[in-house]
Each structure stands twice: as structure tokens, then as C-alpha cells.
Amino acid sequence: MTRALALGLSALVLVLMLASLLIGPASVPPMQSLRALVIADDPLMALVMRELRLPRSLLAALIGAGLGFSGAVMQGYLRNPLAEPGLLGVSGAAALGAVITLQTGLASLFPVALPLAALTGAALAVGLLALLAGPRGGSLTLILAGIGVSALAGAGVTLVLNLSPDPFAANEAMFWLMGSLTDRSWSHLALAAPFILGGMILLATQARALDALTLGEEAAASLGIDLMRLRLIVMLGLAAIVGAATAVAGAIGFVGLVVPHILRRAVRARPAALLLASALGGAAMVLAADIAVRLILPARDLKLGVLMALIGAPFFLHLIFRHRLAHS
Amino acid sequence: MPVKGARSMSVWRRGSEVVWQAGLVLVCCLMPALAQPQRVVSMNLCTDQLALMLAEPGQLISVSYLAHDPDMSPLHDLARALPVNRGTAEDIVMLQPDLVLAGRFTTTATVAMLERLGVPVIRFAPENSFADVVAALRAMGAALGRAEAAEASVAQFEVDRAALRARIDALPREEAALYYARGFTGGQHSLANEILDAAGLDNLAAGLGFTYGGQIALETLVLMDPEKLILGRRFAGWSEAQALLDHPALRSLPAYTRGVGFSDADWVCGTPHVLQAALSLIKAREAPP
Numbered sequence: 001m002t003r004a005l006a007l008g009l010s011a012l013v014l015v016l017m018l019a020s021l022l023i024g025p026a027s028v029p030p031m032q033s034l035r036a037l038v039i040a041d042d043p044l045m046a047l048v049m050r051e052l053r054l055p056r057s058l059l060a061a062l063i064g065a066g067l068g069f070s071g072a073v074m075q076g077y078l079r080n081p082l083a084e085p086g087l088l089g090v091s092g093a094a095a096l097g098a099v100i101t102l103q104t105g106l107a108s109l110f111p112v113a114l115p116l117a118a119l120t121g122a123a124l125a126v127g128l129l130a131l132l133a134g135p136r137g138g139s140l141t142l143i144l145a146g147i148g149v150s151a152l153a154g155a156g157v158t159l160v161l162n163l164s165p166d167p168f169a170a171n172e173a174m175f176w177l178m179g180s181l182t183d184r185s186w187s188h189l190a191l192a193a194p195f196i197l198g199g200m201i202l203l204a205t206q207a208r209a210l211d212a213l214t215l216g217e218e219a220a221a222s223l224g225i226d227l228m229r230l231r232l233i234v235m236l237g238l239a240a241i242v243g244a245a246t247a248v249a250g251a252i253g254f255v256g257l258v259v260p261h262i263l264r265r266a267v268r269a270r271p272a273a274l275l276l277a278s279a280l281g282g283a284a285m286v287l288a289a290d291i292a293v294r295l296i297l298p299a300r301d302l303k304l305g306v307l308m309a310l311i312g313a314p315f316f317l318h319l320i321f322r323h324r325l326a327h328s
Numbered sequence: 329m330p331v332k333g334a335r336s337m338s339v340w341r342r343g344s345e346v347v348w349q350a351g352l353v354l355v356c357c358l359m360p361a362l363a364q365p366q367r368v369v370s371m372n373l374c375t376d377q378l379a380l381m382l383a384e385p386g387q388l389i390s391v392s393y394l395a396h397d398p399d400m401s402p403l404h405d406l407a408r409a410l411p412v413n414r415g416t417a418e419d420i421v422m423l424q425p426d427l428v429l430a431g432r433f434t435t436t437a438t439v440a441m442l443e444r445l446g447v448p449v450i451r452f453a454p455e456n457s458f459a460d461v462v463a464a465l466r467a468m469g470a471a472l473g474r475a476e477a478a479e480a481s482v483a484q485f486e487v488d489r490a491a492l493r494a495r496i497d498a499l500p501r502e503e504a505a506l507y508y509a510r511g512f513t514g515g516q517h518s519l520a521n522e523i524l525d526a527a528g529l530d531n532l533a534a535g536l537g538f539t540y541g542g543q544i545a546l547e548t549l550v551l552m553d554p555e556k557l558i559l560g561r562r563f564a565g566w567s568e569a570q571a572l573l574d575h576p577a578l579r580s581l582p583a584y585t586r587g588v589g590f591s592d593a594d595w596v597c598g599t600p601h602v603l604q605a606a607l608s609l610i611k612a613r614e615a616p617p
Binding site: 024025026028044045047048051052053102103105107108164165166167168169171172175183185186187299300301 | 509510511542543545546547548550551553563564565566567568569570572575576577580581
């Protein structure tokens, strides 16, 4: 069952990556564009395919996988179906870290400062959320803490951008708070990939602990799970993934909320199995959304996060409604 | 181009009495002086330049804060002798001007406030062609009571223009792409289009059907493979919009490796400096690096 799901999702991701490579503002016959990936007999077409479309497609898959994965981890760790990095302000705090390094010029001196600062922002937000709501906190506390963190991070991003001497910076709160993959390059991918993949590997080692946690903290501790260590690793892993993803593509929300929910039943609600499935599902979802933004408004730079929120927010409201029914 | 903020409402709350008094003084006593205004305040970068060129010494008493910025203001040296204003109604009224020069689109709320307070305001539309430059020079000459200076400036402009026209005859016409931050470009009816034309270059965006301007996807630009690239001028700080101009795909273009032009301060406003912008392009074409 789970293996069939993983295979099916992998196939979907591959198909969507191919589609993502074939769609762009310049309409070129599919075979010609794919040919340009391998053979550079048309140097300009090769430039478009290799420097623009390929990194964009890979980055969409990578970031989607990271965000879907983090959503599953957060929901498993906090044992709360409403947990999601974008919604709870973790991505926003990462964006604040990124914007600060870019505006102070630190990012141009040490490129790796960018994901590191975003990681720090994300880690602070996760820590703050864990402190305020904690694994035992109810949904309401968690969501309220998330609103607080989001508002603070959003205000910080806007303030920093408004203080910038760059006249264009002030208009870019939209990019940082909504996210976009337009015109990303290999350097963005190189910057984000080690952190996202590293974070995913780190968190995957805790899959068994997350499974045990479904029985409750005491039961998990009696099974030999070191809760302090688990908390630290979850914080670090989440911060690495969300921080790096946000540093290069802005805060893309709702992926981590929607994807684990769609897939939860298929993996019989086991957090460990949900991790891989959510990573693949997240990759598919962000790839599909990034294709959609290019199809809906090809000439304008429609932000990826806008589309994700349009899909995700009604879903979120629906979840709250179901949550209420279950508790009444 | 940055837009000056219009924070008009705060004026009513902060020191509204002073503003009223100043307004009344202006209405009753300074209106007759309109024929040859003596206290002219400019609150727009482009009217700054025209007024700096044409005003009598002492006639212009304040320019916009952007006029001191060498990256945007061709006459920043001249402008430095004058105090700047930030373009708020309070700022302007305190200077007790008998004429205010403003842009048509940038500061509507502030201009409306000034007019309500009885300060004479003349608005200048952005210039989109060399014909507009000539018209703007004459309009500024009339506003300042300096028609003769304006006519001399127009005559010089036409002489310089003819000189450029003779100079580009020796050069082949080439296609150039204007590429600014966030992928914006200037179309058929833009000042930049006319600058390119004066330098013997055809505007790629005009060929694509852009009338005033718009965005070109980097992918589209790469596939168009223009012969020459003119990139937007760079500002300090950091933005995604400007980072686009460092994208490896753009930097790998043949036109980029041949050497790019930058649209500097001479490109911003419709003043005779646009010919300087065209001249720089021509020089670069005559002696490729």
C-alpha cells in the first residue's frame, strides 16, 4: 500500500517536472526544448533550458518536498493537525532573517549567511512556538501563538524593506511573504539544497520517535525516547528546511498543511510513513502550483504563495470546521 | 522611479493654524507676483532639472530631495546650492512660495492640498519624447517668466540633436533591449525609445508591441538575443528586482559579453540631457571596448 503510494507519487513528481520544463513565457516546441537540455546546438535555447527552466523545476520539487515534509513533522511532533510552518509564522521569521542579511550586505560577502540567517529566524520562531504552545498545548494556543509570530515577522520584513536605500525593495514584501520561483538560478539551488536535504535526513532519523509520540509523551518516554533530544533535533531540522526554502523562494505557505492531510489516510496515519509521502506530495503540489502560475498569468509574475493560499486557506477553514464538529 | 509619499492628512492635525495663516498670506499678498515668480519651489525631480536650467539666480528657492542624488539628477552639482524639500504640503507651505512646480502623477494628494491652501501650482506631465522635451522647456520658460532663456535652450537642443543625427549616419542600425529592474522595459512612446533612436538603435520592446512599457520575461529576452543591452541603473541596497539583472542567463547573453550600457541620471527626465545619454551610447558604439 505505502510502496504503491510512494511509486505513484514519484511518477507524478517526474511528470510534473517534465511539464514544468516545457512551460514558459517563450513557447517552444517540447522536443526542441528537451533537446536543448542535452545538446547545445541552439545556444540561446540551451541557456533558457539550463539556466532558467531546469533550476526552477528542481527548486520547485526540492522546496515542495521540504515544506511537505516539515508539515508532516510539525503535525506529528505537536500532535496537532493545524500545524504548518507558513501558517505559524516560521516561514515569515525565516524571511525576516533572510531580508536582514540581504539588506545589511552580509549575504553578498558570505553567500551562506543568507540561509543561515533564515535558519536562525526559523529556529527562533519554532522555539517561541514550542515555548508558547508546546507539545501539550491545545490547537487554539498554537494558532494564536502562530498569529503573533506571523504578525511580528511580517512587520519586521516590511520595516527592513522600507528602510532599504533600494527603491525597489519596499515593494518586495509581497515576494518575501508570498514566495515565488520566478527567475531562480543554480546559485539559489546550491544555497538551499544542502540545508533542505540535510534537514530532511536529520528529521528522518526521528521517524520512530514521532511514531512513538502518537501514544503520548509519557508512553514515548517509557519506550526509551529522549524527549529533550527529539525536541532539539526537530527544531534544528525544521529550521534548516524552512529557513533554506524561504531564503531562496520566500515564504510559501499551506504546502505543509494540505499535503499531509490528503495523504494521512493512505499511510494509516503513521507519522513515519507520512514523512516520505508528504515530501513527494509536497514536491508534486509546488510543481503543479508553479506550472499553474505560469499558465494563469503568463505575462505577470503571479506569486506562487498567492495560489497556494487560494487553495490552502479554504482547506484550512474546512479543517477548523471539522475540528469543531469533532469536539462538540 | 521612486514615488514621493503624499502624507497630506497629517498636515491638518499638526499645526493646522500655522498652515492656514501661511495659506491666507499667500492668497492675499503673493498672487500678483505671479507674472515673474520670485520664490519658486520645485517638488519633482524633473521639474527640478528644468527649473535649475532656466531660472534666474535666486528665483528658485528649493528643489526636491532627489535633486541632490548624483545617481538620478544630472544637475545635482547646481542643485546642491539649494535647500531640498521632501514634497509634503507642510514642507512646501513653510517656504512661502509664489509658485510650486510639481509632476502630474507623483504627488496628487499634496498638490490638491496646496491648491486648497491657495498656493499656485503648475503641474508638468512626464516627457515621453524629444518633442515633449522642447515643449517642457517652453512651458518652464513661460512659468518662470524666462521665455528667452527657454528659446535659447531649445535652439541649442536642436543644434545638438542635428549633430548626433549626422554622427549616427556612419553607424549601422542595431537592435537594443532596455532591461530594467524586475524586467521592466520602455516601449514605443517612451523617452528611452527616443534616446535609443537618437543613438541609431532600434528598441526591441517597441518591435514586440509595447507602447509605453511593461515587463519582458528573462526567458523571452534571452531568446530574442538583442544586439545590444541597456540595463537599468543600479541603486544601493538589495532587492529581488535588481538581482534579476545579475542572473547568469542574462550575463551569458552575447550582448552582455559585448558590453552593456546603463541608463544613468541622463535617462531619467525629459531634459536636454537625454542627448548626453544618446551621445554616451554612440561613443560606446564607435569604440567598442
